[in-house]
Amino acid sequence: MVDFSLTDADKRVVALAREEAAIGRTYARYYDKHEDEIEPKVFPDVMDRPDPLEVLDEVEGETSGRVIAELLVLMETAHGDVRMRRTKHHLGDKIVNYAGTEKQRELFGHKILSIALTEPGAGSDPSMIRGSARYDAATDEWILNAEKIYCSAFGASDGAVALVRGPEDRGIRPFMAFVVEKGTPGLTQLGQVKKMGIRSWDTVDFVLQDCRLPAINKLDVDFKKTMIVFNGTRPGVAAMGLSIAGSLLDFTRSKLIDGDQVINYAKGPRTRSAVEDRLIRLEALYEATLLTILRCKWLEHRDGTTNGATKVEAAMSKALGGKAARKITQECMEMLGPEGLSEDYLAEKWFRDARIFDIFEGAGDVNRLIVARSLLNYSQKELN
Amino acid sequence: MITFELSEEQQIAQSTIREFAQTVLRPVAQRADSDRKIGQKELDAIWSTEIVQAQATEEGRSPILNALLLEELAAADATLALAVAAPMAFVQAIADQGSAKQRQTLLAAFTGPKYQAAAVAMMEPSFRFDVSRFETRADKKGDGYTLNGVKAFVPLASHCSHFLVIAESGGAADAFIVPRESAGVTVRKPKGTLGLCALELAEVAFDGVSVPSAMRLGEHNGCDVQKIVDSARIGLSTIATGLGRSVLDYVIPYTKERVVHGSALARKQAIAFRIADMHIEVEAMRWMSWRAACEMETAQNATRSAQLAYTYAAEQVMSIADEGVQAFGGHGFVRAHPIEMWYRNARSISVLEGVAGV
Numbered sequence: 001m002v003d004f005s006l007t008d009a010d011k012r013v014v015a016l017a018r019e020e021a022a023i024g025r026t027y028a029r030y031y032d033k034h035e036d037e038i039e040p041k042v043f044p045d046v047m048d049r050p051d052p053l054e055v056l057d058e059v060e061g062e063t064s065g066r067v068i069a070e071l072l073v074l075m076e077t078a079h080g081d082v083r084m085r086r087t088k089h090h091l092g093d094k095i096v097n098y099a100g101t102e103k104q105r106e107l108f109g110h111k112i113l114s115i116a117l118t119e120p121g122a123g124s125d126p127s128m129i130r131g132s133a134r135y136d137a138a139t140d141e142w143i144l145n146a147e148k149i150y151c152s153a154f155g156a157s158d159g160a161v162a163l164v165r166g167p168e169d170r171g172i173r174p175f176m177a178f179v180v181e182k183g184t185p186g187l188t189q190l191g192q193v194k195k196m197g198i199r200s201w202d203t204v205d206f207v208l209q210d211c212r213l214p215a216i217n218k219l220d221v222d223f224k225k226t227m228i229v230f231n232g233t234r235p236g237v238a239a240m241g242l243s244i245a246g247s248l249l250d251f252t253r254s255k256l257i258d259g260d261q262v263i264n265y266a267k268g269p270r271t272r273s274a275v276e277d278r279l280i281r282l283e284a285l286y287e288a289t290l291l292t293i294l295r296c297k298w299l300e301h302r303d304g305t306t307n308g309a310t311k312v313e314a315a316m317s318k319a320l321g322g323k324a325a326r327k328i329t330q331e332c333m334e335m336l337g338p339e340g341l342s343e344d345y346l347a348e349k350w351f352r353d354a355r356i357f358d359i360f361e362g363a364g365d366v367n368r369l370i371v372a373r374s375l376l377n378y379s380q381k382e383l384n
Numbered sequence: 385m386i387t388f389e390l391s392e393e394q395q396i397a398q399s400t401i402r403e404f405a406q407t408v409l410r411p412v413a414q415r416a417d418s419d420r421k422i423g424q425k426e427l428d429a430i431w432s433t434e435i436v437q438a439q440a441t442e443e444g445r446s447p448i449l450n451a452l453l454l455e456e457l458a459a460a461d462a463t464l465a466l467a468v469a470a471p472m473a474f475v476q477a478i479a480d481q482g483s484a485k486q487r488q489t490l491l492a493a494f495t496g497p498k499y500q501a502a503a504v505a506m507m508e509p510s511f512r513f514d515v516s517r518f519e520t521r522a523d524k525k526g527d528g529y530t531l532n533g534v535k536a537f538v539p540l541a542s543h544c545s546h547f548l549v550i551a552e553s554g555g556a557a558d559a560f561i562v563p564r565e566s567a568g569v570t571v572r573k574p575k576g577t578l579g580l581c582a583l584e585l586a587e588v589a590f591d592g593v594s595v596p597s598a599m600r601l602g603e604h605n606g607c608d609v610q611k612i613v614d615s616a617r618i619g620l621s622t623i624a625t626g627l628g629r630s631v632l633d634y635v636i637p638y639t640k641e642r643v644v645h646g647s648a649l650a651r652k653q654a655i656a657f658r659i660a661d662m663h664i665e666v667e668a669m670r671w672m673s674w675r676a677a678c679e680m681e682t683a684q685n686a687t688r689s690a691q692l693a694y695t696y697a698a699e700q701v702m703s704i705a706d707e708g709v710q711a712f713g714g715h716g717f718v719r720a721h722p723i724e725m726w727y728r729n730a731r732s733i734s735v736l737e738g739v740a741g742v
Contacts, residue, residue, distance in 0.1 A: 001387070001389065001390070001391050001394070001448070002387065002388060002389065002390065002448050002674055002678055003385055003386065003387050003678065004386060004674075004675045004678055004679075005385065005386070005682075006385075006386065007385050010385075010386070064385045064386035064387070065386075068386050264516075265687050265688040265690075265691040265692070266515070266516065266610050266613065266687050266691070267514060267515065267516040268513075268514040268515045268516060268737060269514070270512060270513065270514040271514040271516045271517065280691065280692065280695055281695055281699065283692055284672070284692040284693075284695040284696035284699075285696065287672060287675075287689075287692050287696070288668035288669070288671070288672050288692075288696045289668070291668065291671035291672060291675060292664070292667065292668045292671065294386060294388075294671075295388050295667070295671055298386060298387060298388050299388075302389075316663070316664045316667065319660065319661075319664055320664050320668060365653075365657070367660075368653075368656070368657045368660040368661065369653075369656070369657075369660075371660035371663060371664065372650075372656035372657065372659055372660040375636060375659055375660065375663055376636060376639075376640060376650050376656065376659065378650070378651065378656075382651060383650075383651055383653075383656055
């Protein structure tokens with residue numbers, strides 16, 4: 001029956017992640033100022049501490065569900081601004097592990113692989129991808145040429161799964177996905193992308209120039225199968241944006257509500273201050289978004305993560321998450337006034353950080369298209 | 385453990401009420417609105433669902449189930465949903481917070497086959513009204529109280545057998561059970577309201593009404609008025625969810641059929657995105673209501689979650705109804721379609737306090 005309480009195991013992993021996040025927070029400004037530096041694999045500060053995700057492995061059966069508990073941990077981690085441990089898996093190796101052959105899983109499944117989709121002319125519309133692959137029968141190799149940008153975690157990863165266009169077949173150049181490992185001749189990293197916010201977020205542009213890959217590096221996935229990986233990550237990314245907005249909301253509340261006073265939720269709208277009223281509205285938006293994301297994660301827990309069953313709910317989570325991240329941070333900064341602009345506080349950083357969450361991993365607009373097509377029973381062609 | 389799973393019984397009750405609401409209530413909603421009256425037949429029909437009766441017993445009372453059912457009723461008509469939720473609020477307050485004697489003497493009247501109106505009288509006719517300050521006063525006098533003040537927006541007031549009057553007493557809010565026939569009680573003629581027109585929302589004046597201590601809710605223990613406020617906020621949130629859903633369900637087929645500048649309205653992003661947002665918001669409203677109802681069901685303090693659910697639902701239902709009118713254009717403004725009624729009802733249900741129970 002409907003229940004919103006955390007299990008003891010949920011609480012345990014959340015508490016561990018929260019403690020680490022408090023340490024992470026102390027590095028927030030440093031990595032905001034040093035965007036070219038990639039954080040250590042594990043910060044010395046947490047070496048002796050249990051890894052919340054490893055604890056989760058042990059207590060998984062007693063949690064509300066693996067993906068639900070993971071999300072709760074992710075939200076706590078995002079509160080810390082700088083993560084104390086690098087993630088052990090990325091989107092690319094997830095694809096290898098659900099779609100690769102046995103040989104490919106053996107070769108690449110243990111590596112950390114980013115996913116490389118975006119190009120200067122192809123963002124929300126991947127059909128604009130121009131990166132190409134052609135086959136060299138003489139050597140049984142594929143030759144790739146592409147400019148891939150905004151590739152998350154590429155700086156610290158072993159490579160990426162790159163999505164490009166294959167040779168023309170009956171008038172169509174099909175999407176193809178390849179494992180591109182660092183060190184392969186023809187791959188040039190262009191360094192960390194200079195961004196408005198989330199500067200500690202490892203983001204790299206790279207070029208593939210006549211980059212030769214053995215045939216085994218080609219994954220047997222089409223576009224749709226590749227994109228399934230995003231169903232699981234969209235609610236997660238939405239949760240991170242929401243968590244950052246939550247940091248600013250907490251900060252704003254603590255600065256604008258005097259001392260030990262708390263917001264009075266019992267009163268009606270005509271006896272509370274404008275500040276209280278606004279905070280309540282933003283808290284409501286925060287909670288509504290959180291529950292939307294949790295519902296999606298609960299569906300994933302029930303129905304599976306790699307079958308595309310939660311495509312619409314994932315899109316809903318991301319659309320609402322992106323909107324909430326923007327609205328909450330913009331309004332909080334307005335409420336804080338000029339002092340909020342100062343780099344003495346992290347408020348201005350959170351304001352910069354949150355904006356990307358309605359853009360990357362599916363812009364709000366793209367997610368609304370997914371939701372609307374499903375509601376209206378329209379194809380991509382009928383509604384675009 | 386976090387789960388959104390409904391039990392099989394809950395799902396059966398939900399689909400039964402959905403079917404009932406769409407076939408029996410939905411067709412009469414606009415007529416009731418223009419007649420400014422709910423017919424006896426409809427009142428008896430909603431009574432026959434036995435939702436109100438279930439509140440009288442401990443095993444029958446489930447805020448989560450009530451949240452599901454009120455949404456279904458409101459998806460047909462918010463006014464008729466409130467005609468259930470209003471006596472529900474009264475019965476729940478007696479069942480939850482009444483003394484053994486109060487439960488024994490009062491609840492039996494709500495188990496019969498005929499619609500039995502009763503209401504929580506909380507709001508007051510003032511632009512400064514707020515649940516944190518009541519002008520209506522109950523002053524201690526001898527072994528009882530003297531009640532003075534005017535309550536407003538009391539649902540089906542002239543049909544009520546009892547009111548649960550929320551009044552300031554000894555520096556705090558308190559609740560008093562007042563039979564309509566008591567000396568000094570005047571039910572005023574409904575003035576007419578923007579929305580929820582068939583509810584006959586009316587003022588009730590209490591002029592030196594004597595209330596014995598035995599009719600103070602909870603007798604010497606008193607009661608927690610905030611619980612009644614919280615329950616109403618959750619009830620209103622679920623009704624807003626149902627109302628939002630009805631707008632969405634009405635907008636989808638229309639915008640798919642209506643051709644403008646060469647293509648269906650729904651094929652334009654400006655409209656399709658609004659439809660997507662409506663759906664996202666209706667769902668979010670539902671989860672907010674469920675969580676608050678869940679806290680109430682498990683006897684936790686639900687004040688914060690009820691406030692947030694209601695605040696969110698109030699904002700969203702207004703925007704959904706607003707976009708509904710816009711999508712319909714001129715058709716949204718004429719009374720041939722229910723859209724304009726939903727627009728009026730959306731603004732109405734999102735400013736009330738105390739009238740509903742979950």
